[in-house]
Amino acid sequence: MHDVKILIVEDEGVEALDIQHRLISLGYPTPDIAFSGEEAVQKAGEISPDLVLMDIMLPGEIDGITAAELIKACLDIPVIYLTAYADDNTLQRAKITEPNGYIIKPFRERELHITIDMALYKHQIEKKLKESEKWLATTLRSIGDAVITTDQNGLVTFMNPVAEVLTGWQLEEGRYKKLTEVFNIINMYTRKPAENPVKKVLQEGFTVGLANHTILINRNGAEIPIDDSAAPIKDSRENIIGVVLVFRDVTERKEAEEALRRSEERYRELAEKLRVADERKNEFLAVLSHELRNPLTSIRNSLFILDQAEPGGEQARRAKGILERQVGQLSRLVDDLLDITRITRNKIRLQRERIELNELVRQTIEDHRALFEASGVQLETEFAPAALFLQADRVRLVQVVGNLLQNAAKFTGHGGKTRVSIESDTAKQRAIIRVADTGVGMAPEQVSRLFQPFMQAEITIDRSRGGLGLGLALSKGLVELHGGEISASSAGLGKGSEFVVSLPLDSISGAELQDVPAEGPRRSRRVLIIDDYTDIAESLRELLELNNHKVAVAYNGPDGIAKAREFRPEILLCDIGLPRMNGYEVAGAFRRDEELSNVYLVAMTGYAL
Structure with missing residues (x-):
């Protein structure tokens, strides 16, 4: 004082x-x-x-x-x-x-x-x-959340800088305006105005939060996802004299939530694909077991017959025929499996040459005609009136056409009909192959999955149709490697099917092509075989000796190199997967040895991928 x-x-x-x-x-x-x-x-x-x-x-x-x-x-x-x-x-x-x-x-x-x-x-x-x-x-200006206060009439009295940025309103512009004018919120999905949180607080007297999926539309029209809470401001007598509204931009959180939702959805899809793949794997293994056991059983039975039957007799000839057919069937199964894997891994390389399509299809039909006759299926053909030339791999196209013919014969009942036709689409420069049958047909859902590996239109417990269901998947891959397309259609179960292959025509004239020189006469060669699998080495020796070649055999790399220095081979057939010293190391030793460096090297392996 x-x-x-x-x-x-x-x-x-x-x-x-x-x-x-x-x-x-x-x-x-x-x-x-x-x-x-x-x-x-x-x-x-x-x-x-x-x-x-x-x-x-x-x-x-x-x-x-x-x-x-x-x-x-x-x-x-x-x-x-x-x-x-x-x-x-x-x-x-x-x-x-x-x-x-x-x-x-x-x-x-x-x-x-x-x-x-x-x-x-x-x-x-x-x-x-x-x-x-x-x-x-x-304090309010420095916090990271946006803050707006109102009086008891819902008029804005304060805005911190974060609120100014989010709403697009400056404090001096927004002061004493209705909150709904400054703080315009809608539902993210319905696009309808969201409930005014300040009004609710003034009416009910307690803290409230915004509903989920709220969007703030700021003064410039930008849409910002937010969440917030509003609380009453009371005087000493607990009378509500205003409301404080706190809200924040949750754009990053919403983006993270959406990314998480997409990720979960993607993982669910992957899990479903894995489940389907696992089911297909199990089905495939069951089918593969069936398709392997049948030929192996026939082979074992035939070997027993050969042991018991008179050499050169009728029983021995029939057993030999069974062995040839079943070994061929096993070879085709293995080749199909390898081919589908090679296509998946992009490991197939086409050996292109100029071929005439009519002739290729005609020869392939003749190779399969006995199959149709045995099945009692009538085979009709219609070829293009003019030659249709392609730049294609002959072996692979024969494989495609053969798969379609085998399918038609397999799924067309006795008395049915298969029609093969060839035409050209000059406007698109395409050759068209059609294979139509009157067989079992397909349901729409089967058509959509038909070109997936291990799929067949009909799966029954007796496996009367046979096969792994790889032919059409292989055909699709091979056709696409040629720059073509393959499609299938069916009017429904029991109403037959049609397969259409479209391939690009060759634009090179015949004058630009050179004749391939004729193959010279064969002569006896000195061949060294190195393979740790005795049966393969010995059977290959006998095969070559039957063709008048001189053959030596070793069962590992070091012995093979030593034998090569004595035997002086012209050709080496060497397994890659040898113990102790693998095939690559053997090849390196040959190339470093002056006396063996000119030997023609051929690699052998069971790993065909």
Whole structure:
């Protein structure tokens, strides 16, 4: 109290001195005196008083009201107005400056003392409140979430910088506007306006959160996914005086959730594909077991017959025929498996040459005619009227056409019909092969899966049709390697099927092609075989010797190299997967040896991929 510095502003000297003496008598330090508005502003800046007693009616350009306004604005010093009289206009001006008190002249010391204490107390409270508000505003501006406050009518009173960025509204523009104008939210999926959270808080009086999938449409029309909560602001009597709304941009979280959802969906699809693949694998293994056991059983039976039958007799000839057919069947099964794997891994290389399609198909049909006759299926053909030349791998195209013919014979019942036709599409420069039958036909769902490996249109427990279901998958891969397409269609079960192959015609004229030189006469060669599989080595030796070649055999790499130095072979047939010293190492040793470096090397392996 007694260290409070007071500045008296009074143009009447006697009056100023009287107030000074009264303050001293009340225990205040000797106050300074200013006699004009200009002097008051100057002294306030110099001495920084704790309070100013300001006469309203001052002479000069700056009256008491103006001086008080300047002092409060620049120095934040409380002001008490002293006045004996004033008109309404002057008093209204004084109110605008928000003084800390009024004293009407004349006054008593007690009145002066109480007014000063109240002014200082009020100023102290206001200063703390301003500091608290400043601290709160600074805190709200610095947090990462967006904050909007409203009054009890739902009008915006505050927005922090994050809220300004997200909504597109500056605080000064948005203040006292309806929240729904500044904070425009909709449901992400229905596109309908979302419930106003502030309105709900004002009605129900407790904290609420936004529903999921809420979009904020900002002032510029941009859409931002958000989540938020709104809570009531209450006074000391628990009356709601406003609402604070806190919200945040959840774009990254939504993107992460969507990425997670897509990932889970992708994994579910992969899991389903793996499940289907596992089922198909199990079905394939069951079919493969059947297709291997049947030929092996026939081979074992035939070997027993050969042991018991008279050499060269009818039983021996029939057993030999069975052996040839069943070994051929096993070879085709293995070749189909290898081919489908090679196609999948892009390991097949076509040996292209210029071929005439009519002739190739005609020869392939003749090779399979006995199959149709045995099945009681009528075979009709129609060839293109003119030659159709392709640049293609002859063996692979025969394989494709053969697969289609075998399919037709297999799935067309006795008395049915198969028609093979060839035509050309000159506009598209394509040759077309059609194979149509009157057989078992297919359901639509079977057509869509027909060219997948290990698929057959009919799967029955007796496996009367036979095969691994690889032929059409192989055909599709081989046709596509030639730049062509293959398709299948059926009117339904029991209504037959049609397969169509489209291949690009050759654009090279016959004059550009050179004749392949004729193969020279064969002569006896010196051949060395290195293979750790004794049966293969010995059977290959006998086969070559039957063709008048001189043959030596070794069963591992070091022995093979030693034997080569003695035997001096022209040709080496060497297994790659040898123990101790593999085929690559054997080949390297041959190439480094001056005496063996010119030997023609041929690699042999059961790993055919």
